[in-house]
Amino acid sequence: MGHNGTWPLDDAWDWMTEGARLADAWVRSHESWVPPVEEELVVAARASELSRWYPFTSHNYLRFAADPDFWVSAEAAAGILPGAISFEKGGPDDNPAFRVWSGQLLGTPDPVLELVTPDADAAVAALVRLLAAESRPE
Numbered sequence: 001m002g003h004n005g006t007w008p009l010d011d012a013w014d015w016m017t018e019g020a021r022l023a024d025a026w027v028r029s030h031e032s033w034v035p036p037v038e039e040e041l042v043v044a045a046r047a048s049e050l051s052r053w054y055p056f057t058s059h060n061y062l063r064f065a066a067d068p069d070f071w072v073s074a075e076a077a078a079g080i081l082p083g084a085i086s087f088e089k090g091g092p093d094d095n096p097a098f099r100v101w102s103g104q105l106l107g108t109p110d111p112v113l114e115l116v117t118p119d120a121d122a123a124v125a126a127l128v129r130l131l132a133a134e135s136r137p138e
Contacts, residue, residue, distance in 0.1 A: 006068075012054050012055065017039065017042050017043065034088060035087060035088065037087050037096045038057070041062055041120045042062065044123075045124050048124045048128055049128050049132075050124065053065060053081060054068045054070070058105065060086050060087055061084045061101075061105060062084060063081065063084045063105070065081065082104050083101060083102050083131050083134070084101045084127075086101065095118060097117070098118070099115070100113075100117075100130065101114065102114050102130050
């Protein structure tokens with residue numbers, strides 16, 4: 001992985017998918033508040049328009065950036081998309097729930113919860129629509 005977007009996007013998605021698979025395997029073998037649904041979410045995101053962005057996780061949030069080195073500088077961090085999908089055992093009977101957020105996490109104003117769903121594909125579709133709406137000129 002190099003600076004200035006030199007990490008191929010397909011490699012980033014391959015790495016993210018493998019990391020999600022391994023994270024889910026660990027969660028299945030341990031007591032955790034995080035359900036083993038990260039791979040399901042990453043696969044759904046990769047099959048969507050979100051695949052044109054670099055994926056990354058921040059705790060239990062799947063997020064996206066224009067540059068793979070978003071943490072290197074304030075300029076690169078400005079390329080983080082203003083939306084994310086979190087996953088947790090927050091559904092009925094502790095079933096997995098995906099939460100779609102608009103805005104920047106840890107930013108001002110606070111992010112807004114847009115949707116809660118048990119379906120990874122529905123969460124991804126909602127984030128795609130949300131990001132498309134936010135990028136339209138007013």
